[in-house]
Amino acid sequence: MIRMEGVRKSFGDNHVLRGMDLHIPKGSSMVIIGGSGTGKSVALKCVLGLIQPDGGRILVDGKPADSGDRDAFLARFGMLFQGGALFDSLPVWQNVAFRLLRGTLKRPMDEAREIAIEKLRRVGLKSDVADRLPAELSGGMQKRVGLARAIAAEPEIIFFDEPTTGLDPIMAGVINDLIREIVVEMGATAMTITHDMSSVRAIADNVAMLHDGVIQWTGPVADMDASGDPYLDQFIHGRAEGPIEAVR
């Protein structure tokens, strides 16, 4: 469904992506791992067109991502940003229901609010946070509101940038289950970035490791432990010694 072919992106002389190839089949859950600063977030933003790649192709359903109706294209996506990116002037429920309050998916106000509260419940938040402002929530709560916003309009394709970072282990488990459920029950295609290896095992169908601007290894999650790839091995076991330098 999503195919990246030789995608390149540099910021000045910082060559972040150097020919990234990746394929995510429809209805599957891809998890991207890789060291901090290797360009995982940049890769997601390239697919969404928030960052223009310098080269290569990105195809969604076989069509270039930057062709055709941009509104229709974006309406298929949900995105959880690494920093949450909640609108701090709007109360929590209006953040979650943002898409349902305007544009083509517009619903009546009370219906949108109901959906927002239901989505908040699914990410483990009580309905009393609905009328608070994002700044009044803890970091982990903000992250979960961002997650609720990403899934609110039930998009076909969902990108999660570090969904469980900053959450306690129980909440992380809840979120892992939720992501799995969205993929299995709603048939969504998911692309998740995470550093948390237990998350990887919980939500991935396939895993890809980004290193040095290219996909160093990709395959089904079951093959991850026996890959024989020294980079992947170092990463999943969190060893300081290995081919990946600790200072980057």
Added chain:
Amino acid sequence: MNPIALLAQLGRVVLAALAALGRLSLFAGSTLSHMLRPPFYPREFFSALLNIGWLSLPVVGLTAVFTGGALALQIYSGGARFNAEAVVPQIVAIGIVRELGPVLVGLMIAARVTSSIAAEIATMKVTEQIDALVTLSTHPMKYLVAPRVAAALITVPLLVAVGDVIGIAGGYVVATENLGFNAAAYIKNTVDFLEVNDMVSSLVKGCAFGGIAATMGCYYGMKSGGGAQGVGAATKSSVEAAAILILAANFVLTGVFFSL
């Protein structure tokens, strides 16, 4: 420095200025086109009306009343040097309506509105809220920029009108209370003296300055980057640019209205 290098330096500065002007014009053009095409965001528009118009009234009123009062005192003492104290009502009226009303309101709006728009949008930019808007199928130019600029185009002329009235009233109070002018005669002199053209110029300037103030805030906000420092830089540049462009536009508009 040799003359060639100097010339090259000068050329670079001119080119950079022209490029900035070009980007700004493109931004203003795109704002205008988004303002005219749906979808519209009425809630954003009304909240901008409230912020830019209603909530600026106290600042505008205070600026105008003190300026009008001081102007009356200055003209009285200056006029006394050649026995022309009697021109206070006329000069206060023309000074406020043609010049000081629009300029001071414009500068206060640059201080109050441009800075807050720039800081707000720049913060949204650096915290990825602008990216989030895009992924939620909402065009930032339509949702953030167009409503603010439209609200400024409508409310700032009204603020200027209010400022004009309050400024003249300030002059009136000082003239009648402290300088011994007759109240009825002061009002009659003011009303008789002002021409339609004076008031039209005041409102047109207000509209132009409002547009400049809001557009500069949005422009620098949208192109900001780089964390808290970026937000600070965007705010500073936006107010500087708005103030200078307002004063330059004032000069041009004054020329257009009164020297033809």
